Amino acid sequence: MKTRVTELLGISYPIIQGGMAWVAEHHLAAAVSEAGGLGLIGGANAPGEVVRQEIREAKKLTDKPFGVNVMLMSPHAEDVAKVVVEEGIKVVTTGAGNPEKYMDMWKAAGIKVIPVVASVALARRMEKYGADAVVAEGCESGGHIGEQTTMTLVPQVKDAISIPVIAAGGIGDGRGIAAAFMLGAEAVQIGTRFVVSKEAVVHENYKQRIIKAKDIDSVVTGRSHGHPIRGLRNKMTREYVKLEQEGKSFEELEYLTLGALRKAVQEGDVDFGTVMAGQIAGMISKEQTCKEIIEEMMARASELMNWN
Numbered sequence: 001m002k003t004r005v006t007e008l009l010g011i012s013y014p015i016i017q018g019g020m021a022w023v024a025e026h027h028l029a030a031a032v033s034e035a036g037g038l039g040l041i042g043g044a045n046a047p048g049e050v051v052r053q054e055i056r057e058a059k060k061l062t063d064k065p066f067g068v069n070v071m072l073m074s075p076h077a078e079d080v081a082k083v084v085v086e087e088g089i090k091v092v093t094t095g096a097g098n099p100e101k102y103m104d105m106w107k108a109a110g111i112k113v114i115p116v117v118a119s120v121a122l123a124r125r126m127e128k129y130g131a132d133a134v135v136a137e138g139c140e141s142g143g144h145i146g147e148q149t150t151m152t153l154v155p156q157v158k159d160a161i162s163i164p165v166i167a168a169g170g171i172g173d174g175r176g177i178a179a180a181f182m183l184g185a186e187a188v189q190i191g192t193r194f195v196v197s198k199e200a201v202v203h204e205n206y207k208q209r210i211i212k213a214k215d216i217d218s219v220v221t222g223r224s225h226g227h228p229i230r231g232l233r234n235k236m237t238r239e240y241v242k243l244e245q246e247g248k249s250f251e252e253l254e255y256l257t258l259g260a261l262r263k264a265v266q267e268g269d270v271d272f273g274t275v276m277a278g279q280i281a282g283m284i285s286k287e288q289t290c291k292e293i294i295e296e297m298m299a300r301a302s303e304l305m306n307w308n
């Protein structure tokens with residue numbers, strides 16, 4: 001199954017893993033790459049040296065290519081941007097901002113740069129600045145989201161640029177991959193399915209919360225302050241929504257979510273922690289290995305699209 005993205009990245013399947021904060025550590029990244037996709041280490045809010053160690057651990061587990069996601073709102077983004085160059089990383093994706101100021105440094109180091117965008121305007125700008133591809137991420141995704149859905153964003157981005165488009169948001173099985181390709185994507189980014197993988201070092205409660213999720217359990221908090229985050233409904237989101245409706249300030253709400261993702265992912269507090277997950281959570285019914293997830297999705301997509 002060859003596309004411009006599989007050729008660009010040297011991967012067997014057109015699947016890249018989301019750079020999920022606290023979840024995308026070296027075991028998951030290595031497992032996705034070993035299974036023929038592109039694994040990613042999520043820089044999230046971690047200091048550069050922590051990301052460096054994660055990269056070195058992943059290298060011990062796989063000889064296949066893997067990338068790093070640089071979360072641009074992180075206070076350590078600049079350090080992480082340098083660490084990826086020093087460690088000889090071949091692929092960088094970025095999220096939650098505009099990576100322009102790092103593009104020249106990364107391109108000079110021969111890194112393939114794939115910004116995650118949530119609008120046509122940023123996609124165009126990224127192409128102009130030398131991006132190799134973009135991830136067009138719809139608001140079905142978990143975590144920090146934009147306004148457009150995948151269904152509307154992917155074809156509009158596709159029509160606006162010539163570099164390859166990778167679709168993200170709302171893709172939970174082979175049908176989703178086939179649909180994304182119909183919209184013009186040449187690969188997909190998958191997050192939530194990989195959270196519920198055997199290799200993901202994520203608290204059992206978090207995985208079970210996703211497995212138990214129904215369609216209507218997916219909620220967005222923080223819209224009123226311009227920082228919308230999608231996750232699964234729990235005691236914390238109920239309180240958050242109530243305070244948001246009362247018109248509380250960002251600072252007053254922030255205390256509810258500080259450290260809350262770590263609390264859920266590592267400690268398993270899925271009542272008061274942040275359980276980031278995409279809208280496809282309701283489609284996940286069991287934990288599988290990354291290899292099983294990728295092969296099952298690709299088999300179904302291939303059947304639907306008559307790829308062989």
Ligand code: TUI
Pocket residue numbers: 021044071073094095096097098116117118122137142143144145146227
């Ligand atoms: O980045 C993500 N998803 C994330 S990052 C994250 S960690 C976090 N934790 C707490 C608060 C905020 C973040 C959790 N999930 N996805 C990629 C993505 N990027 N989605 C949307 C965007 C985006 C939004 C606005 C990219 C650029 C942008 O504007 C850039 C500009 O300056 O025009």
